[in-house]
Amino acid sequence: MKKSKKLKYWGWGYEETTLNKEEIKSLLNKLCKYGIVSSDKRSTPPIESINLNKPKIEIPPNLKSISTEEKYQRILHSFGQSQPDSIRTFQSDFNHAPDLVSYPENENDLITLYDFCEKSNVAIIPYGAGSSVVGGVTSDVGSKYNGTISVNLSKFNKVLEVDDVSLSAKIQGGIRGPDLERSLKNYGLTLRHFPQSFEHSTLGGWIATRSGGHFATLYTHIDDLVENISMISPNGKMNSLRVPGSGAGPSPDRFMLGSEGSMGIITDAWVKLQKKPKFKATAGYLFSDFLSAAQAVRSISQAGLYPANVRIVDEVELDINSASKDSYTLMVISFENADHEIEPWISRAEECCLDHGGIKDVDWRNNPLSNQHGVVGAWREAFIKMPYNREELTPRNIISDTFETSITWEKFDNFYHNVKNTTELAIKTITGKSGAVSCRFSHSYPNGPAPYFAFHANSSEKTMLEDWLQIKKAASDAVHKFGGTITHHHAIGRDHSHWYKKQRPNDFGEILSNAKKYLDPKSILNPGVIVE
Amino acid sequence: MKKSKKLKYWGWGYEETTLNKEEIKSLLNKLCKYGIVSSDKRSTPPIESINLNKPKIEIPPNLKSISTEEKYQRILHSFGQSQPDSIRTFQSDFNHAPDLVSYPENENDLITLYDFCEKSNVAIIPYGAGSSVVGGVTSDVGSKYNGTISVNLSKFNKVLEVDDVSLSAKIQGGIRGPDLERSLKNYGLTLRHFPQSFEHSTLGGWIATRSGGHFATLYTHIDDLVENISMISPNGKMNSLRVPGSGAGPSPDRFMLGSEGSMGIITDAWVKLQKKPKFKATAGYLFSDFLSAAQAVRSISQAGLYPANVRIVDEVELDINSASKDSYTLMVISFENADHEIEPWISRAEECCLDHGGIKDVDWRNNPLSNQHGVVGAWREAFIKMPYNREELTPRNIISDTFETSITWEKFDNFYHNVKNTTELAIKTITGKSGAVSCRFSHSYPNGPAPYFAFHANSSEKTMLEDWLQIKKAASDAVHKFGGTITHHHAIGRDHSHWYKKQRPNDFGEILSNAKKYLDPKSILNPGVIVE
Ligand SMILES: Cc1cc2nc3c(=O)[nH]c(=O)nc-3n(C[C@H](O)[C@H](O)[C@H](O)COP(=O)(O)OP(=O)(O)OC[C@H]3O[C@@H](n4cnc5c(N)ncnc54)[C@H](O)[C@@H]3O)c2cc1C
Ligand SMILES: Cc1cc2nc3c(=O)[nH]c(=O)nc-3n(C[C@H](O)[C@H](O)[C@H](O)COP(=O)(O)OP(=O)(O)OC[C@H]3O[C@@H](n4cnc5c(N)ncnc54)[C@H](O)[C@@H]3O)c2cc1C
Structure with a gap:
């Protein structure tokens, strides 16, 4: 069944799953409200039109049965799911496509692969499902190597x-x-x-x-x-x-x-x-502003309640994703457990929300489907569809990207304002037009939240990659300057390497380099990632 | 006030704090019950009687103000708090005493120390408070170095x-x-x-x-x-x-x-x-056997309740420490919180205990001092005094030591029996007499407990170090063989190094070696610990 489904090489998931016309229209309308205007949609480069270099390496006999140079496979493994990956895909920029794609089935296959690549100075890109949003699987490793193999691990699936x-x-x-x-x-x-x-x-x-x-x-x-x-x-x-x-x-x-x-x-x-959890409850609260909602999250995080979910989503993100008609920050909070009723837990969390000015969106009481109603339900729907937005926006010359970090509570307000303002200003300066910057919390700790920003900006086919790069640089500089980590969970890949090196203790960088020299003496594994 | 108190060089804490006669008598009586018989107490070697080598290094001028070669200081810093440390102390075995003790006050002092030691091939033993039970601060670094400095960090105290x-x-x-x-x-x-x-x-x-x-x-x-x-x-x-x-x-x-x-x-x-927690409650339950109590811990650990404390203590440990007259396994469980009443939490935990055959020792209901009553209270008292036992037992030729580990629940029963039996058998074989081996859980996880074993054995002044070594070896071999970690929290030091190297992936050992070569190229820091 799975076999018949084909993965898009230009976007998220299977070819058969995309936003429908209504959804696209609604997204574009919302963005329009923020001054972000869609160009006519460029078409996805058809596979036939894409020029790939001839593979620079020949499949060695002992790798034949697990390797392919099929065009679709090489294209699919050229990129992950980052904004620049998407931009380059729609620009048909596949010069760097891996020469081979291998599907090892066991440890011996990996050893054979390593042997071949060490001897032939060929780079290996370990590839899980290619969902990296930071260039972690982008097979663009420069000219130091005689070739590149993307090593797809999907046969290790038991x-x-x-x-x-x-x-x-x-x-x-x-x-x-x-x-x-x-x-x-x-x-x-x-x-x-x-x-x-x-x-x-x-x-x-x-x-x-x-x-x-x-x-x-x-x-x-x-x-x-x-x-x-x-x-x-x-x-x-x-x-x-x-x-x-x-x-x-x-x-x-x-x-x-x-x-x-x-x-x-x-x-x-x-x-x-x-x-499997037996007891579950989800509640939603609406706050007039993001910072009050943040304070409610802080009090819940420091109370020792450990909700499964406690996320806040600002009005811009709710609006762009058509999750709310009014201008509120939403908090979704849920508890779940296989062992005991969670009423005391969620009741106390509710008090924290009401204390900070939250008003009820959906009530968890006697409402097992509360997570499907209200703004909570609408946002949940939107959340599921979000991964499909970009493949509609890139070819319409709209930049859409996210970045995430973590920061202590004490620094949060200042950090939030500065990162948001810097990113907004950068969009304006670089593209000449206003954009939209929104924020949610993806995770929270007693000592601070993990803020997750999204931004949308106007661009043009020609300038898109450079516009993105400049905005990303400004935002990342601000995250670093105001004390956040360059990533809470999106990883380093190739795109965050510059800030990672600034944030990582130098000595620890040397330790990782030495470790790499020991484990991977010919430096064939994912060059440019974590260790240069 | 603190200044006037003097730390024992032969045992735990300040000279003024020791077990009283009643407590010693009770401990010896209890051990007697298990066939462990006290010899006459040897006296603590008086400081005047201890021969120290002349310091092999001269205090360099730029370290003068922070260093001392005072005899008491060199003796105090010769050992930590392990069983062999204690045995060697009572045998006046101070040949390896550090040549100097330094009390650096800031980073510059550390740099000066490093410079001197690198140039002079002198080993440094970082010393916190010397409570290591694994030889971590024992300044016995062999003949490769021209001397040893114990670096006491007590001035970094703000x-x-x-x-x-x-x-x-x-x-x-x-x-x-x-x-x-x-x-x-x-x-x-x-x-x-x-x-x-x-x-x-x-x-x-x-x-x-x-x-x-x-x-x-x-x-x-x-x-x-x-x-x-x-x-x-x-x-x-x-x-x-x-x-x-x-x-x-x-x-x-x-x-x-x-x-x-x-x-x-x-x-x-x-x-x-x-x-600071405002809401606190402690309950105690008694189980007829250790394994049922362990099952109760498992169900609590897997229920997502996160008690601050959930410890079980077997009948032998309770008995030796005079905490119970009857033969039960005790579970102490407590919840604490600065934010909310914990009644629902502890009620559910109580159900888990009753389900596994626990009977109430102390009730938490309307009883803010429940932790001071019943077997719970008696064990708490004993727990506070335990660190003082060894300084009474070593000079009476009784070996008393502990070791701890962690193991998944699935392996636990088998692991427990084998480790306990192996240790008991080793004591019998090595010392010719039965000893006592007891067990408690110090920490617990959804996937397994951290069992903490104590053992007591007969010995003699002359054979004590070797007896201990053999018993420790047998116990550690069993811990390793049946799948446990060589330490859950007592660290590696010098005493666990052999098993640590077996358990640690080889490649990771090489990575640590390389890290050490980079950070400490002259290998002056704590030689023999973690990296050879
Ligand atoms: C729509 C969308 C939503 C996302 N949401 C989240 C989110 O909620 N949380 C989150 O953390 N991330 C998220 N990400 C980022 C991404 O999904 C994660 O980084 C994920 O962990 C990558 O998994 P993957 O199997 O796709 O790895 P890939 O993208 O294939 O690889 C990621 C990196 O890991 C390496 N790698 C992969 N497999 C192995 C292996 N077996 N051994 C060694 N190295 C390997 C690759 O070389 C690469 O450097 C999202 C991405 C997208 C596109
Ligand atoms: C009675 C008793 C009860 C104990 N109970 C517990 C317990 O409940 N849980 C537990 O985990 N352990 C316990 N231990 C073991 C011991 O207390 C711990 O290992 C403790 O963390 C050691 O702290 P310390 O400051 O005394 O360090 P030390 O014993 O001085 O040093 C321990 C190790 O750390 C290194 N070190 C110390 N300070 C520094 C520093 N600032 N920088 C770098 N390295 C340093 C030393 O070189 C040494 O290798 C107990 C020990 C005793 C004697």
């Missing part, structure tokens, strides 16, 4: 073992979200790590990028759900001990987490599961 | 900054637990990281060893309470970005956490605080 006593499972790195959850369902278990990209991203990709999931508090990053990791590098194999909590020296898992394919390929991991 | 909006503080590494909490109290805040060694251990020591604190679930290790870390190495300074949650590459904090003085000296850190 749940190998389930331990339903310890609530854990050993799962291969290339499995996609839905397949992973489907396998666990038989046991009444779930990982409950749902990034927005869940459908088209993999466990190995999540671990490699320290992805942020469904849980807005407590178990925010995949880091917190990992029990051990197996990783294969050109120079060997690392397999950490699977125990609930080790204090034995610096953590090897935390070294592999966030290594983004630069140190090795994550083949499998034991992860911590939950029983 | 709370530098408090951010009461984000509930965080920047605190120096050498501060002891009580001083840290005293400073935070003015703000109504608390770190609430209370290892049993709280009184005589430091923030820097906790971070360096990934110590386990008061919280039995959720924020178990100091790792979870760290926001950023500053560390000075011979080759420079690392200072990670202070943000609530970063996903930017592998975590630099997690590299410094657990480095045990082998990579650099932790000068300060931002840590996450809590508001």
